[in-house]
Amino acid sequence: MSGISRRTLVNEVGGLILFSFLPISSAKAAQLVDLRIWPSPEYTRITLEHDVPIPFKYTMVRNGSSVKMVVLIEGLTLTTKLKNLVSKQQPNDPYISGITASQYSSKTVQLVINFKQDVDPQVFSLKPFGEYKYRLVFDLYPAVEKDPIMALIRKEESEPDAIGRILAQVAEGQQRMEENRAEAEQDSIGDLIAGITSGNIVPMKPGDLGYMEQPSKEKPKSSKAPVTKQPKKEQPKTTPRRGRERVLVVMVDPGHGGEDPGAVGKRYRTKEKEVVLSISRILVAELNKVQGFKAMLTRDRDYFVPLNRRVQKARAAKADFFVSVHADAWVKPTARGSSIFALDTRGRVSTQNKWLARNQNNADLIGGVNVTRHDKQIAKILLDMSFTAQVSDSLAYGKKILTEIAKINTLHKSRVEQANFAVLKAPDIPSVLVETAFISNPQEEQKLRTRAFQRKVACAIGNGILKGFGRSGSLS
Ligand SMILES: [Zn+2]
Known part of the structure; x- marks a missing residue:
């Protein structure tokens, strides 16, 4: 939406909230190219593809447990194609229970979308791109998000300033990335040592190509502490691996x-x-x-x-x-x-x-x-x-x-x-x-x-x- 917040476009009309993105005026007759419905638990999308820009309005109607969206599209006529496409709606759609299309006035088509649960719609139009012509898109999200990951994402999306939170998440992620790198390095050294003790790998000597000093597996001891050489048989068979329990x-x-x-x-x-x-x-x-x-x-x-x-x-x-x-x-x-x-x-x-x-x-x-x-x-x-x-x-x-x-x-x-x-x-x-x-x-x-x-x-x-x-x- 070009610079105008959605809120400025909201009008209270007799208890209904009316969203109007384009003024309804005399428009060139549009041809419906396709109507596609993409159901998913995350959100269900309805895409109305058409050949010229079309003015439209939509209203959410909530009455008790019944929730529906009424869409008025000007410059479109009700065709068998539109009726057929609307009927493609699947019964297992998580959000939509049914769609009906009717001729509202001589130049206007009315779509009524009935919902199984309350939705939070995102409505936007897209200019032609690739093989697609103009698209009017209805993304229907659940009003109450049940998926924890989506709940987090949508909470962030609604925050006026999420920068602080994103930066904290990124810092946390970078810490995790470093730990994983250290663990993987530790593991490859551990595997090498395990290989040497099992006799599978011949240890390299200083001067051999790629030789590296093995880092100490023990915490550095105080120089005052008596140095006792650990008997070989007491060495663990496998190197303990740090962070192993983390999923x-x-x-x-x-x-x-x-x-x-x-x-x-x-x-x-x-x-x-x-x-x-x-x-x-x-x-x-x-x-x-x-x-x-x-x-x-x-x-x-x-x-x-x-x-x-x-x-x-x-x-x-x-x-x-x-x-x-x-x-x-x-x-x-x-x-x-x-x-x-x-x-x-x-x-x-x-x-x-x-x-x-x-x-x-x-x-x-x-x-x-x-x-x-x-x-x-x-x-x-x-x-x-x-x-x-x-x-x-x-x-x-x-x-x-x-x-x-x-x-x-x-x-x-x-x-x-x-x-x-x-x-x-x-x-x-x-x-x-x-x-x-x-x-x-x-x-x-x-x-x-x-x-x-x-x-x-x-x-x-x-x-x-x-x-x-x-x-x-x-x-x-
Ligand atoms: Zn690809």
Whole structure:
């Protein structure tokens, strides 16, 4: 909404609250292109796509337990198409119980949306983008948020000044990131020592390539204390691991969703948003079988989650790691293989990676977002943040994942790439984006559709994460 707060647009009309975004005036007759409904527990979206801008008004009517929204759209006529599209509404929609369309006046169509529970609507219009024409969007959130992560995010979004809180969260996250790095380093040293004592690894001598002094496992003793050499047999078989009891939270982000299909395969018209959701679901299920891991999805069905919110969800869940799952596409059908990206904030990226970043970041424009004050606050904070530690960690985790993926698929790029992807911009959470395979390559599109390949990719990503955090276990 261009600079005008919603409150200034609220009128009290006979006990009803009337929101009016555009004045109803004589408008050019509009053609309905499509009406899409994306139900999800997070929010249900109704998108009305049309060919020219349309003036509209909406009113929430609350009467006891009955809640409905009445929408008046000028310049639209009631057609069989509109009636049919409205009837596509699913009975299992968490919010909508039914929609009716009727001719309100000669030039105006009335939509009545009945709700199963009280909703907090966000209504906005979008200009044409990509293959979409004008869109009128109704995002219907629950009036009372039950999901703890969404409750936190929406509370922040409604705060007039959330900067202090976001900064505190980021500082906390950065602390967590450092602890994990220390633990993973500790573990790799521990594994080395365990290997030496079990005779699997021949210890290196000073002067050998890459030799490093082993850090002391004991607290430094006072120089006055008598030095007693510990008998060898009393040494623990495995090195005690610090922070071992802490559960690591992994936020798995299936790219795209809802209005944003992502890339579409040419051979079978496979949608990226669908295959990446399958892969992500397997990854989450497998990681959750490993003790000490808790994995979550940013979306668990086909609806759009704005890029910022994917990051917000990771932060609200106090995630230790964020992985966004995608399928690549390129104009040449021969392009193939997997690749991994970490964030690049240096601005010295290749032209191709710049193009990729623009393409990825367009997801919000295709998916359709209502830019909030909160989003602007976060964007401002990020400008001043250092990403050095996050990027360095992300590259390290990315390398582990790439090594695992190399076992199951051709690599498109043999090292972790960097690009300025909005979804990787959490200064406090190591974040990578995995391009699992090229959906634009007919052979890889075919593979991406199979459960077997989806499983292989998911397990490879999972194994890379386990190794990155220095945790044992193997997914297959
Ligand atoms: Zn993608």
